[in-house]
Amino acid sequence: MFCHTGLFDEKYLMKKIAILGSTGSIGVSTLEVIEANPGFCSVNLLAAESNTNSIFEQCQKFHPQYAYLKQDSSAKELKDKLSSKKLNTLVVNQDDFLKIISGSEVDVVVAGIVGVAGLKSVHAAVLAGKRILLANKESYVVAGELLNNLADLNKAKIFPIDSEHSAIHQCLEGKKETNDDIKRLVLTGSGGPFLNKDIKDFVYITPEEAINHPVWSMGRKISVDSATMMNKGLEVIEAKWLFKLDHRKIDILVHPEGIVHSLVEFQDASVIAQMSVPDMKIPIAYGLGFPKRIKSGASSLRLDEIGQLNFSRPDLKKFPSINIAREALISGGTASTLLNAANEEAVGAFLNNKISFIQIPEIISFVMDTIPIKTVKTLESIFEADALGRESALNRMHQLNN
Numbered sequence: 001m002f003c004h005t006g007l008f009d010e011k012y013l014m015k016k017i018a019i020l021g022s023t024g025s026i027g028v029s030t031l032e033v034i035e036a037n038p039g040f041c042s043v044n045l046l047a048a049e050s051n052t053n054s055i056f057e058q059c060q061k062f063h064p065q066y067a068y069l070k071q072d073s074s075a076k077e078l079k080d081k082l083s084s085k086k087l088n089t090l091v092v093n094q095d096d097f098l099k100i101i102s103g104s105e106v107d108v109v110v111a112g113i114v115g116v117a118g119l120k121s122v123h124a125a126v127l128a129g130k131r132i133l134l135a136n137k138e139s140y141v142v143a144g145e146l147l148n149n150l151a152d153l154n155k156a157k158i159f160p161i162d163s164e165h166s167a168i169h170q171c172l173e174g175k176k177e178t179n180d181d182i183k184r185l186v187l188t189g190s191g192g193p194f195l196n197k198d199i200k201d202f203v204y205i206t207p208e209e210a211i212n213h214p215v216w217s218m219g220r221k222i223s224v225d226s227a228t229m230m231n232k233g234l235e236v237i238e239a240k241w242l243f244k245l246d247h248r249k250i251d252i253l254v255h256p257e258g259i260v261h262s263l264v265e266f267q268d269a270s271v272i273a274q275m276s277v278p279d280m281k282i283p284i285a286y287g288l289g290f291p292k293r294i295k296s297g298a299s300s301l302r303l304d305e306i307g308q309l310n311f312s313r314p315d316l317k318k319f320p321s322i323n324i325a326r327e328a329l330i331s332g333g334t335a336s337t338l339l340n341a342a343n344e345e346a347v348g349a350f351l352n353n354k355i356s357f358i359q360i361p362e363i364i365s366f367v368m369d370t371i372p373i374k375t376v377k378t379l380e381s382i383f384e385a386d387a388l389g390r391e392s393a394l395n396r397m398h399q400l401n402n
Helices: 025-036 054-061 073-086 096-102 116-127 137-154 163-172 197-204 222-226 230-245 281-287 321-331 335-351 358-371 379-400
Strands: 017-021 042-046 066-069 108-111 131-133 157-160 182-188 251-254 260-266 271-275
Touching: 017 096, 025 042, 025 054, 025 108, 025 163, 025 230, 025 281, 042 054, 042 096, 054 066, 054 073, 054 335, 066 073, 073 197, 096 116, 108 116, 116 137, 116 358, 116 379, 131 137, 131 182, 131 281, 137 157, 137 230, 137 335, 157 163, 157 230, 157 281, 163 182, 163 260, 163 271, 163 281, 182 230, 222 230, 222 260, 222 335, 222 358, 230 251, 230 321, 230 358, 251 281, 321 335, 321 358, 335 358, 335 379, 358 379
Parallel strands: 017 042, 017 108, 042 066, 108 131, 131 157, 182 251
Antiparallel strands: 182 260, 260 271
């Protein structure tokens, strides 16, 4: 109704699961949820970038039919490890990986690969009419309209499992209201590690400080996005496509405790919020079990122990990335792709001590201002814009360092 999900009937339970990004925080949390619900499903495919040791341990525990590592040397090492233990998991190449996602060996795809690198696999799953549990917000940021259209054509189900969009889905689920009845969606965010830091000191921020998130345990790239609050900008874009709302109806509130994960206000001024402890296993369990509720393994929320919840508006001078993302959404076309590409390159450079923290939004703005925006017609047009955005970001970094 409000989201590109529809209702999932019980035929989706006890199905074959593919976990993309299985060694990252989303993948690990997903496997913990599956472990907490024995007999619920089978893990048929595990995929990751290069973490041989972690995916090997996962193969030993969950015995998937297939495994995929993007890095060739890591894939060879995994093959040797599996062979030494006489495990039957087959290590596949990229072509076979995409075929498996599209074929009968997989029913549900957990999309946890970070960045635009996860788009091809999400695209393949949508074309094959799969149920996709989407944690890879970048795919929807750069290709939301295209993925929605393809989902309609192929009867795919795209279901958000990041905490904010899962919260909105939970607030809306079962309601008879239409989109016209929604006054606004409110995405909450902790504000990251620099919420109370003086803007004059931002120039001295180190990567180690930026990845030290006060609430969530996440990967390095996502942690930096939280520190710049670009993650909220990306979430506004994602929410626009997931819930098919004008961006002016999507708001942001800083909520340091991370207990209220998002809110929906209706035209009568009533507000529904979703609350829980900050644990990704909760939205993952909601997505895996929907329309039923299954065990998440997370702790119960004790509001009496928390005592107080705080909310404030984000400081857009300290965190300009939010407005940069909104401008990309207004511009449409390949603007969001350029935004994401520049952000990924700038964050990577910052993590490698090649640029300063305050140069991240400056580089993104430069890319957005210098590359013409084009209409998105195909996946290829997105990858072309992605390449242009990355090239422009790298050129700008070279200029800044010389």
